[in-house]
Each structure stands twice: as structure tokens, then as C-alpha cells.
Amino acid sequence: MSETKKFMYVNRHAPYGTVYALEGLEVVLIGAAFEQDVSMAFIGDGVFQLKQGQDTADSDMKNFSPAYRALGDYEVNCLYVERESLEERGLNEDDLMPLTWEDEDDDWAEKKSIHIVSRAQLSDLLEEQDVILNF
């Protein structure tokens, strides 16, 4: 496959209450092998997926939050989080997991994967995509 497309995975569901976040993440991890231009957007309750400190010991569900930390190793390093969605929910950037990736082209410097963007910026990003998959 010679073509490279811009794929965006749009996440709008909170984790655990429904399976969309978990199964959405599984698509992203598999999709990473296809060497497309990949990003993720977190809008609305989707921002809760990145909340720090998730612990499912007492509810006996599968804690899949560590998998977000692995995204950098899969070269998925553009996670756009809508600022307005965070604010409406009483959250800020410090509430989110500190996700990073190592930039091969910059002497493996460790860089942040999460980018807090405005609603207007996110609207622009959506327009730039070739394929949008919604979870």
C-alpha cells in the first residue's frame, strides 16, 4: 500500500461505562502497524479516558489505561484534547496521564503526546483528515 492517509480516531465516550473507549484503543494499536498519518481526538466525555489514577481493583474490570502509555512506542503521538471539554468537566491538563514519546529525529528527545487544543483548532484538525473513525 503506497498511499498515506490522515486517519483520526475521534473518542467521545468515557471509559468503563461502555466498551467504546477500550475497543477504540484496540483499533488504534492495530492501526499503528499500517504506517498511516495517525492522530487521536478526545472530545466531550472522551477526555475522561486520559484521566490519571484509574484503578479497577474494586470493580474487577480490565484497567486498560496503561495501554495509552504504550501509544508513543507505536508512534501514535498526536493526542488532541479539547480544552473546552476539559473545562466543562472540572478537569485541567494536570489531571491527564503524562503521555510521552521519543522523537527519533531529535536525538530521541522525550516529548509530550497530549496537545490541549481549542474547539476552533479541533474543528480545523477534523477538516484536514482523510478518514475519521468514531468511538
Place this chain on the structure above:
Amino acid sequence: MSETKKFMYVNRHAPYGTVYALEGLEVVLIGAAFEQDVSMAFIGDGVFQLKQGQDTADSDMKNFSPAYRALGDYEVNCLYVERESLEERGLNEDDLMPLTWEDEDDDWAEKKSIHIVSRAQLSDLLEEQDVILNF
């Protein structure tokens, strides 16, 4: 079974988009055989279940709205519709199917099954129930 309980079926989902309205109605029809004190409440998007003129010919789904008209024959004749829910949705009583039942104790007089009630009245009705099932 000697005991008679007050059962209320609370309907909060629109028809067709999801199966809750259809499968909820199936419970009511089966439940009618148990000779309990039965009523239905329509709150929020549940009021759309009673909209007149449903026609699924073009979408090839099962039109189950005629079954509401049969409720009177099953002695299910207390359908409480929240007035505020209708108003918020741009509907009024005339938009609803004209459901009726025949009162055996009143010389088989035809009476309305649908009662438009205020939020406060509905709140009282919920408190009076023994069993509430939610669809």
C-alpha cells in the same frame, strides 16, 4: 398469587432508534395477564412513542405503534404523559394517538387512556408504586 401490587412501566426512550420502546411494550402486554394494578409513564423522549401517524414503510422497520391502541383491551388504561416533556419537544396532546378503553363499570363508556400530568404529579405517582420497571 393473591397479592396485588402497583406496577409502573417508565418509558424514557424514543421508538425505533433503539429497541427499548418495543421490548418495553411487550412486557406491558404480557404483564397485563397478571391482574396487577398497572400504569405506564412517558417521560422525556418516551413521549415520542405515542406520536400519531407513525409509518415505517420506507424504513422497513416493524411499526409497533398499533399495539398501543390494543392496551385498552388488555385493561392497561392509565398512560401518564409528562406535560413538560411534551412542551420541551414542541408537541401537544393533539399530537398523540387517541388511545381509549371501555369502562365495564360505566356501561362500557369509552374513556381516554392518556392522562397529561405535570412533573409534580408524575413525581407523586412514582412514589405510590410498588414496582417500577424502566425502559
Place this chain on the structure above:
Amino acid sequence: MLHTVNKSPHDSSSLRTCLSLAKPGSDLLLIEDGVYGALSGSIHSDTIAERLNSVTIYALGPDLKARGISEDRLISGIKVTGYDGFVELASGNDKVQSWL
């Protein structure tokens, strides 16, 4: 870009979120329970009507009909289309964003 919304605006945030991110010139197609957003006289009607000068809003006819909503009850300016029209909107726009 074509946006689709399949949830009632009274029950879900999907339509609100869609309208907050849809750019002027976009198409929006209301399908399934999303067609309740096309009803005039609801508490959401004014907000939706205001967007009609920048976004072209369609409602899926078979879904309106299933729900007993006649065309004279729609917010003025909303267009009605069928499955064929849905396909045309999806092919005529460069991509589709489904606000599930």
C-alpha cells in the same frame, strides 16, 4: 464535510457537540433519533435554526415518517432527503463524521 447525528438532542449531547465543531459550509444530516432535532417548536429549535445560514441541514425522510413527523412540522429551511440522497451527500462531501 458531511456530519451525521443519530441521537435525539433532548437525550444526548451529540447534536450540540456536532454544531460546536461543524465549520460554515458543512452539511449535516439528521438520521434515526437524530431527526427529532428537526422538529420546530422544541427548546432546541432556535439554536438549530440559527445555524441554517452557515450549515445545510437535512433530515432523513424515512426516519421522519417512521416517527410520525410530517414535513410541515420541521424547522423552516431544513431539507428532507432519502437513502439515495444520503449516498449523494456522502459521495459529494470529502469525508463523513458520524457523531454517534
Place this chain on the structure above:
Amino acid sequence: MLHTVNKSPHDSSSLRTCLSLAKPGSDLLLIEDGVYGALSGSIHSDTIAERLNSVTIYALGPDLKARGISEDRLISGIKVTGYDGFVELASGNDKVQSWL
């Protein structure tokens, strides 16, 4: 009467509908994604906090913990309970209304 809400107040109308119908003296238990309604500092927090003088509001601890919400982030006055507490609330009230 015990009310349960299992949906996020940001995505669904369930909590709003519940609070519009819950009588003074009721218990309300937030479970699953409903526990996001217990977070302080959100656009819904004030509305929820105002009801704490008439309705006793609980949030299910295991669901808060799964979602990474520590107790110091909750609206002041909301109580945290576990599955055992859920059973006690369900048996201690005369009935349960689940706002799904």
C-alpha cells in the same frame, strides 16, 4: 425511594430528569458513568450541589476509583459507598427507580 443514575450528566439527560422528579428525602446513588456527576468544578456541579439539602447523594466508590476520581474532587456533601452500601440503600428504601 432510591434513585440510581448510571450516565454522565455531560452526555445524557438522565441525571437532569432524575433530579426534576426526585422528591425531598429521596436517596440518589450515582453509579458507572453516573459518578462523573459527583465531580466538583464542572458545569453541572452547582445544580447538583443545590439539591444536597433535599436529596442525599451517594457515589459508588469502586466506580469513582476505576475512573481515577479521588474523594477530594467530589462536590462537598456527596457520600461515597460501596456495593454493600448499594444493597443497604436498596433494602432501606421502599423501591428503586433506575434512570437508565
Place this chain on the structure above:
Amino acid sequence: MKFSVMVNEGPYTHQAADTAYHFIDAALRAGHEVFRVFFYHDGVNNGTRMTTPPQDDRNIVNRWSALAVEYDLDLVLCVAAAQRRGILDADEAKRNGKDGDNIAPGFRISGLGQLIEAGIQSDRVVVFGG
């Protein structure tokens, strides 16, 4: 106290199946009786033995089956909901001309009357859904 529980969503897809399980487990451990667990809507998908979740995740179907053995629980799948979703026991398979069944151990298929009866017989009915 005598509880009955209604489960309206499938396993994994919605947390409702988890919450219902933990509620019932806690009620039984507290000495309460659980008269019946009635699975409706997609809840009937809790009762298929064909499920194979990932090895690092809980097995929701097996968890129900084990609880049924431990407490002699009555786990009922609604027949109408099960037919729409392809959940069958041997009798249903024969009746509908299907070449196999998929019901999990500890579950049985029966009619909606079982839900109404549960409402009549129980002190409390608690609904878990999506």
C-alpha cells in the same frame, strides 16, 4: 429481604452487567435472598457459552454460571429477546430449526411472565441497564 434483578445490557459492551453482578454478590453475602435474575434486551447476551474474552479480562459469563452454582440462583433469559439476538437452548434450537445452541450453564430461557412474577414475589426489583 427478597431481591430480584433485571439486567438489560450485554457483557463488556456496557458496565451494567458488571454492576448487577457485584450488587447481587453483595446482597447474597449480606444474607439476602435473590429470587430471580431476569435478562432482557441485550442482557440475554450474558448467557452464551460461546464467549471468549481476552485472558487478562474477567469472564463475565463464567462468573454468572459460578454464582448460579454457589447460590442456586435462578438466571432467566427472556425468550423473545433471546430469539431476536440468537441465544438458544436445545429446545429453542429444535423449535426454530437451528443447528445448534449456545446457552451457558446455569441459565434457562423462559417468558416475560417470569419478570412480572419476580416483581410480584420480591420485596425489591432493581434494574441495571444501559
Place this chain on the structure above:
Amino acid sequence: MKFSVMVNEGPYTHQAADTAYHFIDAALRAGHEVFRVFFYHDGVNNGTRMTTPPQDDRNIVNRWSALAVEYDLDLVLCVAAAQRRGILDADEAKRNGKDGDNIAPGFRISGLGQLIEAGIQSDRVVVFGG
């Protein structure tokens, strides 16, 4: 134009399976190509032959199977999603030690890569869900 479609909800429970069907049918009748239909989340429940809907209702599973024959459609159930929900073909049944399978005619089970490939190969991807 080349479309691919993603179906994320089960039949009957959500209308998404109906809308996806009518969209695909309309696209094919208009002369478009449908490269692949990928069933994810509860969408995999569209692909079980054990379903028996009421006689006065549409048969959603059979409708997919018939469309697959008519247009040589590629109907793919995601293997990971199918395992969580108890949908199996003969190979999967053997691999997971199950005593039967339930996949409907015209469907096949494969990996998530099939979805990504559909995104790469198609002019448009349209997602239908709940």
C-alpha cells in the same frame, strides 16, 4: 466511488444496523462500489445465524446474507469483538475449544487490520453506530 462502511451496533437493539443496510443498498443501486462492511463492537451480532426474529418483523441477518450474495459483498466481523460476544466460525470454535459455531452465511471473521485497510483503500468510510 468506493465506499466502506463500519457497523457498530447489533440488529434490532439499535437502528444503526438498519440505516447501514439501507445506505449500502442505495449506494450499490446507484452504481457505487462497496469495498467492505466491517462489523465492530456489538455490530458483530449482525452475523449470527441463530437469530429468529418475530415473523412480522424484518430478518436483519438474512437481509445481510442476501445482499452479500447479490453484490458479492465483503462482510467482515472483527475477531476480537466477536470473541467478547460469542460469535464464532468453525475455525474460531476449534481454536477456542467451543462445541459449535454460529456465524451466518456471507460473513467472515477477521482482524482489525481489515478496517484500517478499508480506510486506506476506500474513497469514503461511513460509520453507523449507537
